[in-house]
């Protein structure tokens with residue numbers, strides 16, 4: 001069996017060597033002839049999988065993407081050719097949630113605002129939107145959910161779009177869709193964007209095309225528009241460079257790039273391939289994940305004042321993930337090495353759970369635990 005895989009899929013050799021011949025490829029440049037003899041094709045979001053990529057291949061049985069988003073896959077084409085397909089729903093949702101929390105804390109610090117005074121509007125209440133909501137709930141930050149596709153079936157409370165536009169911070173977590181009753185392409189178009197003020201924060205960690213980037217730039221050039229946190233951009237990797245200087249935080253589509261998040265995607269593809277081939281899944285991610293070297297242990301003593309509590313939260317969040325690191329890399333490196341190269345060379349980032357805190361039973365450890373940190377209670 002020939003297994004072609006994107007060279008940026010972590011632990012691919014560990015998980016897939018038992019299935020046959022492993023052949024890495026460059027996701028942006030892969031061609032139809034290069035994968036003409038593939039039985040299995042494992043991609044990331046930068047490879048468009050459609051007729052033009054698969055036209056020379058008559059034997060492929062399985063396509064997997066180690067990502068949540070599937071907008072790069074022509075699923076109808078795969079279905080028509082009877083090719084099995086799987087994605088990795090939820091694999092990096094925690095990572096996206098931690099990106100958003102880190103970004104909100106950075107902006108609050110800069111604006112000398114108290115996050116507890118904010119209401120956050122979450123657009124799309126699936127895996128990543130819920131991860132953000134759970135972490136906000138841990139910090140007791142009010143939030144609203146907008147998701148017209150879930151509103152009738154999900155027990156949570158939902159608001160309408162106009163209420164989202166009134167929130168202090170708005171965080172986008174929808175798939176990129178061009179059709180259907182609720183398409184998300186340019187959901188934030190001129191009409192929506194002009195309702196946002198410079199006091200509001202707009203965070204995009206889903207797909208760049210959900211916001212009309214040209215309108216955003218025009219707004220910014222006119223001295224208008226919200227404070228921006230952009231992880232994703234229209235037309236990646238050729239992003240609208242002029243927009244960067246108007247962002248509070250600008251990053252290279254790495255919100256989901258925790259080591260855990262990326263690697264869970266690989267593990268999910270492994271499980272799907274085992275199922276397809278009838279193999280019993282014997283491998284687990286925890287066998288390959290580095291553990292101890294990233295774990296920090298500390299003693300946590302009870303903290304009395306509200307301000308000291310928040311300071312402790314800031315300290316622990318930034319200790320594990322400070323989004324300013326990625327913002328700095330993006331601004332310094334985009335023109336030198338390019339968008340894809342920044343992503344390919346992304347430094348190791350762990351999730352909050354990698355920080356083990358040995359703690360007494362006080363409010364801060366409870367909040368940290370709800371945020372996702374590993375708390376060892378006596």
Ligand SMILES: NC(=O)C1=CN([C@@H]2O[C@H](COP(=O)(O)OP(=O)(O)OC[C@H]3O[C@@H](n4cnc5c(N)ncnc54)[C@H](O)[C@@H]3O)[C@@H](O)[C@H]2O)C=CC1
Nearest residue numbers: 068069124126127128147149173174175182205206255256
């Ligand atoms: N920046 C990054 O690194 C990452 C980006 N993503 C992107 O985020 C997207 C969302 O991921 P998940 O939350 O895991 O997906 P999900 O499928 O679990 O949830 C998406 C939610 O959006 C809702 N939705 C769809 N159209 C909507 C609309 N017009 N208005 C409001 N809600 C709408 C759906 O009903 C669903 O509940 C992915 O499709 C992917 O494109 C995902 C992971 C990492």
Ligand SMILES: O=C(O)C(=O)[C@H](O)COP(=O)(O)O
Nearest residue numbers: 044045046067068069256257
């Ligand atoms: O899972 C998704 O969806 C994402 O957006 C991933 O973070 C994309 O990562 P790449 O596949 O582009 O490496």
